[in-house]
Each structure stands twice: as structure tokens, then as C-alpha cells.
Amino acid sequence: LVSREHHAERSVVRVGGVPIGPGTMTLIAGPCAVETPEQTLLAAQMAQAAGATLLRGGAFKPRTSPYAFQGLGEAGLKILADVREETGMPVVTEVVDANDVELVASYADMLQIGTRNAQNFALLQAAGEAGKPVMLKRGMSGTIEEWLMSAEYVAQRGNLDIVLCERGIRTFEKATRNTLDISAVPVAQRLSHLPVIIDPSHSGGSRDLVLPLTRAGIAVGADGVIIDVHPHPETALCDGPQALVDGDVRELAKIVRDLPPLV
Numbered sequence: 001l002v003s004r005e006h007h008a009e010r011s012v013v014r015v016g017g018v019p020i021g022p023g024t025m026t027l028i029a030g031p032c033a034v035e036t037p038e039q040t041l042l043a044a045q046m047a048q049a050a051g052a053t054l055l056r057g058g059a060f061k062p063r064t065s066p067y068a069f070q071g072l073g074e075a076g077l078k079i080l081a082d083v084r085e086e087t088g089m090p091v092v093t094e095v096v097d098a099n100d101v102e103l104v105a106s107y108a109d110m111l112q113i114g115t116r117n118a119q120n121f122a123l124l125q126a127a128g129e130a131g132k133p134v135m136l137k138r139g140m141s142g143t144i145e146e147w148l149m150s151a152e153y154v155a156q157r158g159n160l161d162i163v164l165c166e167r168g169i170r171t172f173e174k175a176t177r178n179t180l181d182i183s184a185v186p187v188a189q190r191l192s193h194l195p196v197i198i199d200p201s202h203s204g205g206s207r208d209l210v211l212p213l214t215r216a217g218i219a220v221g222a223d224g225v226i227i228d229v230h231p232h233p234e235t236a237l238c239d240g241p242q243a244l245v246d247g248d249v250r251e252l253a254k255i256v257r258d259l260p261p262l263v
């Protein structure tokens with residue numbers, strides 16, 4: 001269902017009216033984790049002022065350590081809904097458990113499936129039935145074929161509004177948190193009609209890599225970019241070192257605006 005053999009034309013997915021797909025270069029930005037109403041609103045305003053059209057923010061956080069901040073849960077979803085009300089930005093947020101899909105879908109405009117759940121087939125199927133677009137991150141050790149098969153699990157449940165997100169894979173290299181697999185963008189676009197975006201924040205894991213990786217992603221034809229921003233990264237409860245601050249976000253948005261997308 002997600003292959004170009006099934007559907008030759010590349011697809012555009014609409015998230016609360018915002019298109020992602022060929023001919024677009026959608027900027028999705030927001031805090032890694034929703035922490036407080038003030039932090040989320042400030043991050044959203046910073047992102048929107050720079051040109052982002054979709055708001056990201058995690059309320060359910062899949063953390064490596066069980067002792068790390070796990071997210072605010074439903075309280076975080078409510079904050080995201082309030083910030084959407086205030087800014088008009090549709091919300092992208094992660095769901096980590098099949099049992100929470102209905103709850104998260106009742107607040108979100110797009111469901112995010114993270115790298116750790118890229119092959120959680122029950123979750124993928126539940127997301128496919130939720131009636132909301134799905135952003136599917138590539139598993140950190142997943143092949144492109146496995147990623148597309150995961151998308152197939154969503155599609156099989158009747159939902160073809162799927163956006164693929166390359167967020168970096170595990171390699172021998174330790175200088176970056178993950179290795180952004182730039183070639184995955186054109187390869188996935190050749191094999192699948194689904195839009196493909198990149199996450200330079202979670203791949204590099206470091207603020208100074210976000211702009212160069214964004215340039216690289218645009219150069220190979222990504223349909224969008226999802227990034228972390230935070231009004232005060234030094235106090236962030238999750239992934240502060242990769243969050244962009246105000247001036248950086250405007251510079252990145254300018255790159256996104258000025259570099260013409262490959263179609």
C-alpha cells in the first residue's frame with residue numbers, strides 16, 4: 001500500500017490543513033518534552049515567528065532511563081491543545097502505548113511513533129485505526145525495508161496519511177548520537193509514495209549540528225524538517241543540548257525557506 005508500485009505519484013499528507021509532501025518544505029518545531037504551559041507556549045511562539053507551521057511536543061516520553069522525566073501524560077496533551085488554541089498551530093505528539101492511542105488522538109492532529117516503537121506492531125495497527133495522520137520514525141537499527149513494512153502496518157488498517165521520518169540510525173560512530181542516514185531520504189522516496197522528513201535534532205543530538213544536517217536534508221529532497229526548540233535549553237527536562245534557541249530557529253527557518261525543495 002505504501003509502495004510506488006501501488007501508487008506512482010508521491011503523496012501529500014495534510015495535518016490540520018498543513019501539507020507535507022512534494023513541493024513543500026514543512027517546518028515542525030517545538031519542545032522535545034512539554035514541561036509547563038509557559039515553556040510550551042514560548043517555544044511555540046518562537047517556532048511560529050520563525051515560520052514553523054506545525055507544533056511538536058512530547059507528553060509521553062520514551063526515555064532510555066526509567067529515572068529520566070517521562071512526560072506529563074494527559075496533562076501535557078491538554079497543554080498542547082491550549083497552545084494550539086492560542087497559536088493556531090496543529091499539534092504533533094508521540095504515542096508510546098497502543099492503549100493510549102485513542103486518548104492521544106483525541107488531542108493530537110498527528111500521532112508520532114518514535115524510533116523505539118518503530119516495530120511495535122500492535123501500536124502501529126492501533127495508530128492506523130485512529131483517524132489521524134501518523135508520523136513514523138525509522139527504528140534506530142531498522143533497515144529502510146523494515147521501516148516501510150512498519151508503515152504498511154499502519155496503512156493496512158485503512159490509514160494512508162503517513163509521513164516517514166529519518167531520525168538517524170545506530171552506527172559505529174560515537175561523535176554523534178545517531179548517524180543521519182541522508183541516503184534514506186531519496187531511497188525511501190523512490191520506493192514509497194509517502195512524504196519523507198528528517199529530524200536533525202534527534203540524529204545529531206547537538207545544537208551545532210542541526211543547521212548543517214537541515215541543509216543536507218533539504219539538498220537530498222526531504223519534504224520537511226522536525227526540530228526541537230526551547231526557550232531555556234539549559235533548564236530543559238529532556239534533550240536540552242540539541243534544542244535551538246530563538247536566533248538559531250530564525251536562521252534555520254531562513255534556510256528552509258530559501259533552499260528550493262527538490263521535487
Ligand code: PEP
Pocket residue numbers: 032058062094113114115116137167199202
Ligand atoms: C522525539 O521526537 O521526541 C523522540 C523521542 O524521537 P526519537 O523517537 O527519534 O528518539
